[in-house]
Amino acid sequence: MNLINYGEKFFDELEIAKYKRKEVSVEVELNQISMSSTGDRAVTVIRGIKDKKLGIFIVDSDDEGEIKKGIEQAAKNAMANEKDEKWEGLPGEQKYNAPNIEINYEIKNASPDFFVNLLNEAIKDVRARDERAMVAGGAAGSSWLEMRISNSHGIDIMQEFGSTFMYLYVAGRAGNSVTPGIMDFDVRRDMQLDKDFVVSSILEKLKYAYNTKKSDKNVGNVVMEPLALAELLYFTLIPAISGERKVKNTTPLSDKVGQNVLDEKITIYDDPWHPMSTNPIIADDEGVAARVNKIFENGVFNGFLWDNYWGNISGYGSTGNGTRNLSTGGIGIGVHNLVIEGGKKSKEELMEDMEDGFLISGFQGAHSSNPDTGDFSVVANPAFKIENGKIVGSTVFMLSGNVYSLLGNVADISREQRKIVVMGNGVIPHMLFENLKIAPVSR
């Protein structure tokens, strides 16, 4: 008897999601490797519904006996829960349309030695090229995930993904002062991590970070790098495109479908199969077929993202955006790979006409933004001062505003895009904004 059949003795509907992850990671602290680690972990989430009552159980195992016990415990949880009259059902059989996705099986058995060598060389390069630089932290490693979603309505989809990553976090010390930490990274679906890019990109910024420049301006033109932009959007714009918030009327986009919301230069979509995607899923965490969803097209809001539950309630159906929280087993609405289309100019061209402006590499405190309103008040750090098109030093300043006002008035977008994996997956360009209100923090 398979596990779904077993579970049907307890539930009207049942979903079993198995996640099996194999990871190797090598970490750096203070210019040296500090630790190498490996982990093999299986987690199974049982989500069952009886008389419209939901029960979930999570167990650190893929053992059949443990899963059977988990099904019984999930049934007890369902009995303790209350009826959800809005519940319509788990998703039914799907037609999967994902393109052929090449999987690199080398990643599955990646050796720690490979990453130790890579990091050793990277540390050596950093130290050789800047003797004041300290590799304060960093890591490199591999992650292999096998995920199988089955339910009692005929979904049974198995997916496997492999990725490798590398990042370094470097600070410079000159006398008693310490530069802001400069971070850069590479993430790939093969083993070809670009160590030289990571090192060069960091050192290029670090050389300006030694020179702290105070700004007394209250308004400035700003270029946001992809990572900074992603941090901000993750906590302000992304929550607003959740269909759940549409139903509850707690998003500023509630009545904006079909309207111009952002600058017409902006086109944003969720595309798990973008050539630069590091998250090429076939199906979401409920087994619903993944797809490309246009969210904003030339500034016009196309529509919300839905999981199965809220998609059923709204009548729009799931857009394949159900994502599972492995701590709670619950499904929420998430983006798989946020793509912002690039513009025409190079990133250098965005800065070249700037007489006196700023380049922001990262934000502090983006997570304290207000997802319900899009308001943010963050610290630009690391950030750099630009004079006559050239970076002249590092600076720290506060930037407060609202994401809709910010993205409603974009001066330009770079043609280059970067893969982003921090705070979610994305493919993001640089953006130029004019006349933003700022408050200097650097002394």
Next chain:
Amino acid sequence: MELDGIIDWANKNIKAEYVEIRGEELSKLNIELKDGTFSTFTSLKSSGFGIRVLAEGAWGFSSTTKIEELKDAIEKAYKMAKAASRGRYEKIKLADIKIVEDEVKSKMKIKPEEVDVQEKVKRMKELEKELKKDKNVKSTRITYQDTSGTKVLYTSERTKIVWDMGYVWQYIWATGKNERGMAAARDEIGSVDMGWELFQEENTNKVSKRVLKKLNAQLNGVSPKRGEYPVVAGPIIVGIIAHEALGHLAEADLTINSPFRDLIGKQIAPEFVNMSDRIVENGFGNNVYDDEGTKIKDVHIIKNGILTEIMLNREYAARWGMEPNGHARAENYTVPPIIRMRNTVFERGDHSFEELVEGIKFGYYLVDFRGGQAELNSSFQVGVQEGYIIRNGELAESIKDTSISGIAIDALKQISAVGKDFGIEMGRCGKGQTAFVSSGGPHMRFDKGIVVGGQQ
């Protein structure tokens, strides 16, 4: 006990300087009530072992969920350590600690597993009902979580500690709307020392009043003026400044790269300023031993204005030539322990609240926060979710969402007065892993050094 035999085997067969087995067997309950629906109703069984091996001067780590695979996991961690050792020119050493065999008992009076799940459900529904009595509240999310079980630490040095461990935790996010716009408020409480009795103290009426006060202050608030103004910070804001702006720099693994490295033993604040990471009553970071088996000691980070002590694990204590003080913490068995804060607080002074606001022509009184973050260059940011304007020494209108920032080592020097009251709040810190922490202190006044962000 089976683990004794495995440690014997490791001591005999693994050529390592140190082997550590950290095991957990925990049951968790997680319930989320979103606008009338229990959208997650989850129990969780988590059990496994985290293995850390120090060999050839480097760390290796592995984890397994099966006790029968423990020896394999130790061998894997050993191989990992050997691989890592090729990237070290300086061998890791561990400072000595007193080796203990102990059993740590829970202080909870009413363990969460003794409370019927229906009572937990009932409380959440009551809380939601009380929140939604306010017509401005449009959406609420209430999360309740409890955990109970056993944690063990066995090491090749014969440390043997068994913890009867658990916690309770509640998180609220409320979204409100009025004619002026939308706003949101966060509230978080939890305890490792108090069980269900925490919720008798933090009853639904008290919690809902607190959430609604924060929410309505923002809904009716004005946009603050951006810039540097005098600030009186309440215990929760003082706590997050202690944690984000200073605490992280005093974590030895970060100190070494921060401006604090060269400031130990030097005056960094006025002499009436004292800050510690210590055991406090009902602190969310309380424990008896850390995850390396070191007995936890109070750390006097700033004493009479002088940067005095930092938070250490065994590795960094050896590196700094200091004594370990019990700050190695791991989120769970799947990750190794790292240096973390516990309860980071400014100590009491002798001023009344009235004295602190006296003489401020225009400034801000900041009460509660939503998130914060620090950087190695001591720049910090704290999101503010409850604050008020101070005008001519009096509290005036509330302010909307904003945040504050500064350079910590500059802001410290601008503390001009410390209150005689004291308060803490319970929260979580993310430094790659999540740790339960508390932070707090008395009301404090900063004459300068804190920049208020604002759209005005």
